Amino acid sequence: MNSHATVHHATQHLLRSSEKGLVLLGSRCQACAEHYFPSADSCTRCAATDMLACELGARGVLWSWTVQAFQPKSPYNGGEAAEDFQPYGVGYIEMPSGIKVESRLTVADPARLRIGMPMHLVEADYGGGADTVLRTFAFAPSNPAKESI
Amino acid sequence: MEDIAIIGVGMHRFGRTDGVSGQAQGAHAVREALKDAGVTWDQIGIAYGGSQDGGNADALSNHLGLTGLPFVNVANGCATGGSALASVVAALRSGMTDIGVAVGFDKHPRGAFNPKPADWGLEDWYGETGLMLTTQFFALKTQRYMHEHGVSEDALVRVAQRAFRNGALTPHAWRQRELSYEEIADSMPVNLPLRKYMFCNPAEGGAALVLCRASEAHRYTDHPVLVRAAVMRTRHHGSFEVFSPSLAAEAAPAPTVTASRAAYEEAGVGPEDINVIQLQDTDSGSEIIHLAENGFCEHGEQEHLLRQGETDIDGRLPVNTDGGCLANGEPVGASGLRQVIEVCLQLRQQAGARQVPGAPRLGYTHVYGAPGVSAVTILEAP
Numbered sequence: 024m025n026s027h028a029t030v031h032h033a034t035q036h037l038l039r040s041s042e043k044g045l046v047l048l049g050s051r052c053q054a055c056a057e058h059y060f061p062s063a064d065s066c067t068r069c070a071a072t073d074m075l076a077c078e079l080g081a082r083g084v085l086w087s088w089t090v091q092a093f094q095p096k097s098p099y100n101g102g103e104a105a106e107d108f109q110p111y112g113v114g115y116i117e118m119p120s121g122i123k124v125e126s127r128l129t130v131a132d133p134a135r136l137r138i139g140m141p142m143h144l145v146e147a148d149y150g151g152g153a154d155t156v157l158r159t160f161a162f163a164p165s166n167p168a169k170e171s172i
Numbered sequence: 173m174e175d176i177a178i179i180g181v182g183m184h185r186f187g188r189t190d191g192v193s194g195q196a197q198g199a200h201a202v203r204e205a206l207k208d209a210g211v212t213w214d215q216i217g218i219a220y221g222g223s224q225d226g227g228n229a230d231a232l233s234n235h236l237g238l239t240g241l242p243f244v245n246v247a248n249g250c251a252t253g254g255s256a257l258a259s260v261v262a263a264l265r266s267g268m269t270d271i272g273v274a275v276g277f278d279k280h281p282r283g284a285f286n287p288k289p290a291d292w293g294l295e296d297w298y299g300e301t302g303l304m305l306t307t308q309f310f311a312l313k314t315q316r317y318m319h320e321h322g323v324s325e326d327a328l329v330r331v332a333q334r335a336f337r338n339g340a341l342t343p344h345a346w347r348q349r350e351l352s353y354e355e356i357a358d359s360m361p362v363n364l365p366l367r368k369y370m371f372c373n374p375a376e377g378g379a380a381l382v383l384c385r386a387s388e389a390h391r392y393t394d395h396p397v398l399v400r401a402a403v404m405r406t407r408h409h410g411s412f413e414v415f416s417p418s419l420a421a422e423a424a425p426a427p428t429v430t431a432s433r434a435a436y437e438e439a440g441v442g443p444e445d446i447n448v449i450q451l452q453d454t455d456s457g458s459e460i461i462h463l464a465e466n467g468f469c470e471h472g473e474q475e476h477l478l479r480q481g482e483t484d485i486d487g488r489l490p491v492n493t494d495g496g497c498l499a500n501g502e503p504v505g506a507s508g509l510r511q512v513i514e515v516c517l518q519l520r521q522q523a524g525a526r527q528v529p530g531a532p533r534l535g536y537t538h539v540y541g542a543p544g545v546s547a548v549t550i551l552e553a554p
């Protein structure tokens with residue numbers, strides 16, 4: 024990869040990086056404790072508007088998955104040539120609070136994806152731009168040794 | 173409550189019709205429905221209609237005649253036709269006029285829909301990073317459903333196989349070629365577990381109904397179809413809908429479930445009374461989910477029903493007798509009224525080679541779509 028490339032991190036505002044590592048940010052309803060991702064300014068569960076920013080964590084389990092086999096059209100901005108497109112995994116990850124977060128997965132091989140498997144938050148690059156690296160959050164399998172079970 | 177009847181049905185063939193605008197296809201459908209009812213456009217006292225990509229429905233007056241009638245534009249996505257029908261029924265019941273028209277039509281660009289994140293209240297990253305695809309949503313929902321309820325890929329194949337088999341019996345269907353089990357099972361993965369022949373395509377077409385109070389219906393036709401229920405509902409917090417960056421911890425029943433229950437209650441019948449069924453089948457997985465959400469079986473029972481042929485035309489629960497969206501494509505504005513027309517033809521026993529045997533008495537239609545809407549009708553034979 025071009026070391027002079029600029030990085031476009033589309034989801035930086037959804038993440039916090041500290042000595043404990045990377046965590047996903049969201050919000051929590053002060054009235055009924057429902058969690059939201061990305062953060063919301065009102066609660067569709069109880070209609071309250073008193074919301075507080077919160078951390079959703081970095082670890083969860085795979086709740087559902089698919090593989091994006093064809094190159095998406097706009098608004099996808101990967102920009103790779105059709106022949107360079109690589110299928111990518113997409114899933115919902117169930118976080119400790121119970122909220123399921125939709126995310127790209129670092130794995131696109133159906134044989135390596137299984138509902139219930141532990142996953143953790145990472146940053147990943149996508150697309151084919153030479154001058155700009157496109158970066159976003161993704162989830163990766165946490166325990167590769169056990170994946171094949 | 174005053175009973176309302178469908179006295180005329182009309183369609184413009186679904187599929188691709190180059191050189192004919194969506195509005196012209198809608199106007200064609202209205203003319204066919206007027207002819208079927210034996211009335212003229214200037215007798216129509218109210219019209220409701222819509223399209224997603226085909227322009228305003230009230231512009232159909234430029235094709236049909238500028239008679240000054242109140243013509244209301246409806247924009248409820250997949251539930252456009254169902255909302256138009258429910259609105260005409262309410263208008264006729266109110267006594268404001270005697271004859272009404274519900275119409276839906278569409279003409280989509282080729283290929284998948286191209287959503288804009290801001291239109292959905294979402295930030296740009298959701299689209300940019302490749303998460304904003306309807307096919308992904310259907311796949312993720314189907315994958316989870318299959319896991320929770322023990323449904324296998326075999327069921328996905330059988331839904332598509334039946335759709336194309338019924339399409340081959342339907343003279344106006346877009347896809348009229350039967351596909352083998354292997355052709356479907358081995359077709360290209362789009363978003364696993366869903367493959368190419370398990371998805372419907374955007375299409376074009378028009379569908380229209382003429383309605384009046386049931387007490388007047390025999391002045392126009394020998395075979396009026398009674399509207400026993402026409403209901404539209406939207407989602408609750410916690411239902412699994414398209415373009416959701418997250419899902420709530422606790423799941424809520426889908427809008428289909430609430431629309432379905434309200435329709436059964438309005439009609440005073442249950443799923444066991446229904447003889448012919450049209451369900452939203454944007455993809456094989458959706459139809460499987462909708463079979464249970466509309467009360468026709470338990471969750472997880474679908475695979476057995478499909479294997480036993482229970483959802484075939486001569487089965488106990490004939491589903492999507494005209495091939496559904498899979499064989500007809502999905503012109504969003506027209507799709508729900510196509511279902512209503514197919515059920516009318518079945519109840520009038522005019523469905524030809526795909527006629528459900530045994531004089532079906534009650535029919536059911538169901539649409540479901542973004543951003544979490546569903547419309548259900550229950551119709552009764554003449």
Ligand SMILES: [Zn+2]
Binds near residue numbers: 056067070
């Ligand atoms: Zn709340």
